[in-house]
Amino acid sequence: MSRVFVTGIGIISPLGDTLSLNHTALKKGICGISTLQLINSNFAGKLPVGEIKTETQTFKEKLKITETGYTRNSLLALHAFIDAINDSKLSNEDITAYNTALIGANSVGGMCLTDELYKDANSKSQGSEYLSSYDGGSVTLAIQERYGMRGIINTINTACSSSANSIMYGARLIQNGLATRAIVGGSDSLAKYTINGFNSLYILSDEICRPFDSERKGLNLAEGAAFLVLESEEIVGNKKVYAELTGYCNANDAFHPSSISENADGPFLAMQGALRKANLQPNQIDFINTHGTATENNDEAESKAMLRLFEKVPPFASTKSNIGHTLGAAGAIEAVYSILNLTEQEIYKSLNYKNPIQTTGLVPVTAYTKMTINHVLSNSFGFGGNCSSLIFSKA
């Protein structure tokens, strides 16, 4: 099976709209979580979220959108996609080739347009311009249409692990000989829908989130997008290579729709399977980019899974403390952060941590540290028990 390399990165998050801005902010330990502003909601002015403070209309102008039906979610995805293809120096011919795949992922689709959807679905309008923009597929289809892409095109939704699975699917297309290049990632925009959904489950924190802290109160929702260009070793040639995707695994916790089991079987199996795929021993993992949402359930379960798998748990942190939880984009955004760990040979501190969780005693990285890093494990766990882990290795 062919080796799979990352040759291009595009990212937009509450820490900035370029890779370099994200890198600088992580290095300085900046938190991009702020009070909700741009959504017309009762939570505006109150709820801490990882919001990108750019109006949707501004994105439309910046990206020169003339098509109708573009949602904020599609705009974020397109923004990251453009940066990724430029970074990998792909020609139009490369992008439209039959063996170039596009695999997107998101959880909210166009449902960020709560009011339009409400009217369209309840026959209270003559039809908005977004009638074909509500489903998850619309986000990927907007990019496919804009570029006239011809290869395998797909969209995955496994909730909060969606874009870890889109990365995995793209890599597998390459390894199964169905593509030589896959542009993979995910996006999600903040939405009244998800804010109220997570609020109804009582897992939103009214303060800035504190992953792995004993006093953590829940997660902060966020928005963003990231895309990676994956290329097979056969076509990569002399191109700049950020990292190699060496391991991946998807498993299900098969326990509960919105929480992880006591033994954390799903997270354990996903991490274990990724190690097996990469042909690595647990002690070869230098750093873990945890899912670390800062919910009561996740952080304790994830800690237990790490303790089960690793004799000595490697340094770990949660970038949810920097940007919040970007849901369907989280797997891809954190893949980018994991790749930065490798290319820069450094790890970024987990913010807002004070005391360990009593039952596990695990302490995340609390200071920026330069160190030798060959393999980073990145976790993404979602509702429905959908757990996925990826391993990126130094190229």
Next chain:
Amino acid sequence: MFYIHQTVCVSAQKTNGLIDLDDIQPIKDNKLQAIEPNYDAIPPAMYRRMGRAVRLASGAALPLLNTLTFNGIVIGTANGGLEDCIKFLNQIVDYNEGKLTPTNFVQSTTNAIASQLAFFSSNKGYNNTHVHRGLAFENAALDVAMMLNEFPDNSYLLGGVDEISAYQYNIESLAGSYKKESISSAEDLYNSKTTGSIPGDGCTMFAVNKQKTGATAKLKAIGTIHTDKVEEVTQYLTNFINKNLGESSLSLFLSGENGDSRHLPYYSACQNIVPNIAVERFKHLCGEYATASAFALWLACHKIQHNNLKNVLIYNNFRGKQHSFMLVENA
């Protein structure tokens, strides 16, 4: 790619339990809604919380999950539980973001279907949900084909499901996806010369692996292309046939024609690529929905087995933009 063993098809026709495709169930109110399966195996408390898509999928999958062992579950669904989604959305608007009950929210995530099936069967293996609109099922099938290439001894549950709810109907009606005139028969549908189709829904589940013994049929190849240009579709089909069929002949061309005059040119052009082959249509049986190709795959398997056919080529397109070809052979 892989062999198809047991299947369960929940559709508007008599495809589940006692199969009788001669007794065609009529189109009602311009819709073809799936006949709900038997839900006795689902605990009542759980059943009450389920939206239509999760319910149809559970009813279709449980007979397979209860008798077979799978290494993973892969589902294609464009919209999952959209009805729950709008119910929750309506709560948000109607109660002005007040205290809301999370049930509809949790059921509305598209992966609720695959995860519910994992939960029923304590299946901790591979679990994925493909939502790429009209190619959601094809991508799920391709996923399974890759899994079986990577793990040839494994077995997977592969499914395609979508529901038609009042909300979905409203949105698609506004988008012009459905016919305005009354349609009550296959003739009405295919001879209409107007735009739009008739909505349907359903769920089809396949137990698949690499073992030829005892198999119903083999899915030989899947091809997909996104384009609105007829000549790109026919070019793709020509290559697909050269690569996968070679010199052998086709027994049947199963066409996804849906009565929408805008999509007819694609179907006619593809039929012309394989002239003198018997053509059958299926949308008058299942209606139009994003994962109707899963129904078509079931129908191809059924015809191969009962009519002793050598192979079937399925062509389907969704909204004239997402095209798929599936080549199915006798096992």
